[in-house]
Amino acid sequence: MEQTSAAVRDLTDSEQNEAVLTLASRLLTDGTATDGNGPAVAAEAAAAARSRARLAAAATPVHLTVVFAMYGETGRMVPRSEHPHGEDFVRAKVRQLDWLTAGLPGVTWNILACDDGCPDEPSSADVMAGIIAAEGYDDVAVIRLADLIGGKFPISPAFDALTSTNQSRKGGSILAALATAVRDGAPEGVRHVVLYTDADLSSNLAQVGSLAAPILDGAAGALGQRYGMDGAVLVKPDGPSVEPHSTGDKPDKLIVLFRHFVRATLIPDLARVLDTQAGFKAFDAEALAPVLGEMSSFNETFDVELLIHLAQRYGAGALAVEPIVFTEDFAATNFPSVDPGARHLAMVQQVVDLYDSYVAAVAPATGEAAEVLGFVRGLDLDAYVRLIEALRAEDAGDPTLFDRRWTVANLRSLVG
Known part of the structure; x- marks a missing residue:
């Protein structure tokens, strides 16, 4: 396997991805803070450890649903041995959530991805369905936006008016996945936290506990912040960076x-929300439900419109902001x-x-x-x-x- 410099956080490096969780476990058991994998891995591990500790301290039965949109993700979905940008992100996300929730009573999870009309052959949905079948994942599923638009799955007037996936621009897929998650619900008597993220591994899902914790404490939503506040770490190609x-x-x-x-x-x-576009946001499912029917933006404004509706309905103070570790993933992405x-x-x-x-x-x-x-x-x-x-x-x-x-x-x- 190609070796990665310890100074660089390489999301295609499966051994490095696992090292994050291994170090996080050691942080929780004996306080070991470094393992020779460099400062980026150490920062991500510290965030994961903090997240698990906060979720454990909440001691509240909760079901976590993670959703993301996919368009042209067939390369990043497979291992690096099959594609130069391969992150094997489906298996990696499952591993991260398994690590986060292992041994925590009453804490369960599922993943729901939505294909945004991916033009690849086979499509992102097809590739993901193959991985789900091969691994026997019971708690991972994929849906297709094309099967939901045109009034087939009513969400909001604007969503119901969509006639093509080309009109979605990612926001439609996130909205469809959020609405599906809310309607599917959680086990009776269990709080339901719904989170959306990016398809890639830029935001380690082992950090979900840090977004769930304020929601379990009464917030309507918790918004990951990559920069602009204490504790936020933005991992750039040359290593981790904090403000200023x-x-x-x-x-x-x-x-x-x-x-x-x-x-x-x-x-x-x-x-107060300095990083409105960060793809790492969690919501109380019950609070989120009525807001979904108000959504009309499906492009870059999707995130901000959603936050406006939540703040107007529940108050600006109902939106918590939480620092996260975020790795910039320049591979196969246009900036x-x-x-x-x-x-x-x-x-x-x-x-x-x-x-x-x-x-x-x-x-x-x-x-x-x-x-x-x-x-x-x-x-x-x-x-x-x-x-x-x-x-x-x-x-x-x-x-x-x-x-x-x-x-x-x-x-x-x-x-x-």
């Missing part, structure tokens, strides 16, 4: 911070450029669209927030690019991250 470096050293830092500034200003219920461009401006405009659709009628922007709204509405691509470049030019030596705020007068002067 996780965000502060990013070449697109000002793009991220400006977008958060707009979101926090226009959607104040989510101001936008770090230079300001149309795609980044579109993300800012999506925040305005969410405000218009779900916030304006119940909490309209006033004062400075209204001025920010007017400024952002007037940004074209050229002005946006000039703004980010000007913010970068004046950024030297400023340690402020997600607390950073700008006046509209300042922003207008930078645009020119």
Whole structure:
């Protein structure tokens, strides 16, 4: 087997993936904190150990349902010996959940994946079904979005109006899987926590206990945060990073911070949620159920719309934020450029669209927030690019991250 540098967290390395759980077990039994596999494995193991300890301390019967969407995942689903990007993620996720819940009375789990119209032959659903059959997994299943749209599986008016998987853009599959999980339910008298994650191994499922714990304590949801708060670890290609470096050293830092500034200003219920797009979020199934019928976004705005509905129904304080260890998985994934461009401006405009659709009628922007709204509405691509470049030019030596705020007068002067 190809050897991996101890400084690098390689999600295709099955021995390294297992080393995380082995070290986590040792942390829980004798406090051993390192094993020679490097700081990234150590950080992930510490998060897994903390998660299991929190789930055990809750001492509450709970059923955990993990869902994820799949599109073009046939390579990552198999071992590295069969594909250069292979993570064998179905078997790895099962192993992580088995480790997390082993010996905890009343704690059970299942996995539900939804094929988002994968074009591969065989499709992601076909490959996963083969793995399920080969391994004899009773608690793992896969569904196909194509079998549910067009009113066949009513969820929300917008979902029921879908006629093609091409209209889903991942959000539709996550919504279908969440709704299926909620309807399938949990054993009688057992709390049901439903979590969605990414198909790959970026977020180790052994961390699920850290999201379940606040829900078992009364939260409607718990949101994993990859950066922006104490305890969060972002594992980059050269190793683990924490703040102020996780965000502060990013070449697109000002793009991220400006977008958060707009979101926090226009959607104040989510101001505490610094990492809205992290694919590691858990919810109380009973609290989640009525919100699913309100969903209409199936693209990049899916996460934020879901959080808006939850905050409006249960209060912003019902959403807990929890630090996680997250490994950036660059293999077989497309990322936008770090230079300001149309795609980044579109993300800012999506925040305005969410405000218009779900916030304006119940909490309209006033004062400075209204001025920010007017400024952002007037940004074209050229002005946006000039703004980010000007913010970068004046950024030297400023340690402020997600607390950073700008006046509209300042922003207008930078645009020119």
